[in-house]
Amino acid sequence: MKLNKTIALVAVILMTAATLIGCGAKPVLAATVGDQEVTVTQLENSYLSGSSYASMYGYDTSTEEGVTQYRDYLLDNLISSAMKVYQAKLAGITLTDEELAAAKATAQQNYDDTVASFEQQAQQAGATNVEAYAKTLFTKALVANKTTVKKLQADMLQDAIDNTLVSKHKTALLEGVTMTDEELSAKYAEVLASQKEQFDATPSDYFTFETYAQYGYNAPPVYVPAGFFRVRHILVADEITANMIKEKIDAGEDFEALLAEYGTDPGMQSDANAAGYLVGEGASFVEPFLNAALALAKDGDVSAPVESDYGWHIIKRVSTEPAHEIPYEDVKGAFDLYEQSLYSEQYYADIVSKWVADTTLVTKYPENYASVGK
Template identity: 25%
Template sequence: MKSKKRLLLITVLALFFSLVLGGCGGKQEIKQGDNVVIAQVNGEDILYNEFYDIYNYTLISKEIDPETEDEEELAYMKEIKEQILEDLITRKVMQQKMEADGYEITDEIMKEAEDSFNSMIEMIGLQMQLQAQFGGDEGAEEKDYKKEAEEYVAGELELMNMTKEDYIKNMAEEIMANNYFEDLTKVVEASEEEIKSFYDKELEISKTDGNGAIDLIKPAQTRVKHILIKIADEDTGEYFNLYTGGKFDEAESFLEEKLAEIKPKAEEVLEKAKNGEDFEALIDEYGEDPGMESEEYKDGYLVDEMSNFELPFKEASLKLEEGEISDLVPTVYGYHIIKAYEKSEEKVYTLEEKRDEIKERLDREKKNEFVEKEIDRWMEEAEIVKYMDRI
């Protein structure tokens, strides 16, 4: 079987990590068979239990009833079985190759795996916290999200019939595999000719449709700051409710009404800005965009044709000359008074400016391709026996 892209060691870890934040249905029971040999790789056994834990968890996560009689689901379950067995065989071949070349899990690798596990817990906890906060969960600030993340992961590990120690060991195996492949591909790198050829092709693509693999053209940009005179948040929400409900005319009439209510204040601030009053001071006094107060946007917003700003805001920003202040710009959020602080023309990056980025990308692709071919060669050379009737 032709190998898939698989630079990293294919383990239960990879399956778990890809699914751990995806959620799954209730636990389903699949009767586990005897711990029989389901495959042999160079005389080394792969046992049914190794397969079962992954297969069981996969069915649970994909909410597939193991007792289903649906033909499509049965065919899909057969594909899952075949792929899991193929992955286990590939893993075994790679493990044998690494052991033969003297690679083993050291204390340093185990420490790195433990640190990675703890970082994963923190990441999951942070995601839980963000979901709770944005979901309006009452008491979100008072919860111990690290503890919740630990309990969640413990539950997932239980479904996979794994302990925390098992999981960390799998992580350590993956780190060892990464180390092995890094050493194996040390001399694999892109040539100067390949780098230049990639640049020339990507530049042509960027000039024609702008969808190149890397950014070789920096679009014309305007750096702006603005004073936002807001309509009430609940009014913006009502506008969106009307609009998404298909009541377009009603939504536009509602927005015009709410904009009219704040227009006198907006015109007053605009007059001050046009008369030369300090724009930064006006932002502080009247502006209602939190972004203007953040450290991230202390220098303003960079606006170009690809920006995701409201269209009237974007169009007005790009028309301004450096130092120029716009008239009132209405959007669903209120009136904007925009000042252009800096304009830059379109820039085409030279090969030298992008050489390192291109080389890194091509090196990675060539290393991946090299590893794929090596794994294919190892698989072809290995003595593999499969007992599909046992799974």
């Protein structure tokens, strides 16, 4: 049966539950991992909720081969998750009363969020009786996913407990695992060389790295390529004020004095931005601001007032930024934190890979899951 998006919502949460079986039915196994079971229903839910993302991982599910490869990829992920739980229990990891209470609270919140998602769907559908329609949608999703409210709540609780066990075990395994100062310094040199090559070829990649670094997705930029410049701007709420300020600038009044008097962007008051915002193609500013800034041909040029969602801007190009390396000492905190995290995650991933490679612990039942995704 083809499920609509509403029904599929619950599968996203169900896919990571410890066991997903119909009420009172014996589970059909896709794999066993020690004493842990990975059911075909788990794999089906995982495929259902993740199929739209298959292409992001390089799988073409429009072909039978692609479906099989993506299904096997998902099964391997489920096996890896089950292995982590098995190894945590094997290591004797247990939860304190406080940790168990926190896991219960997490499970309850996950259940409440699931119910709320159906209420939101009912509201968006314009239902006259939102509560009744949401209940109908939720019931259909439970049936489609071969579970019940009681079973769903139990699965969510077990999932929260297992996640806490795994996290606690991981912390124990990674205790004392760290890069040396020499390794971090060598890594900085490696990253610097790589960024020089990449940013000199494609300067806009600098801003991509900068944005990703803010969210912890990569190391901070340690090299600034040529072609960028810095700007400062006066942000005000209305066009009349912006035009008045521009007239004052044109008459020779000091830009910085006017910025101090009228500017409303707190970023301009920050010591970190004293030199101005770094601008170049690909910089992550709103389009009207960026376009106006990029149009400034030389240092000292001031833009006409330009409107964005934030208000009205008068932008001044204050200096050309030469290509330069950012010293390790200037980024050490963020750089070390990111690289240490990568190192620890890889260390743990290598441990998990060795666990999963143990054929005495992992058994797959392809005859049971061959039809998943097809």
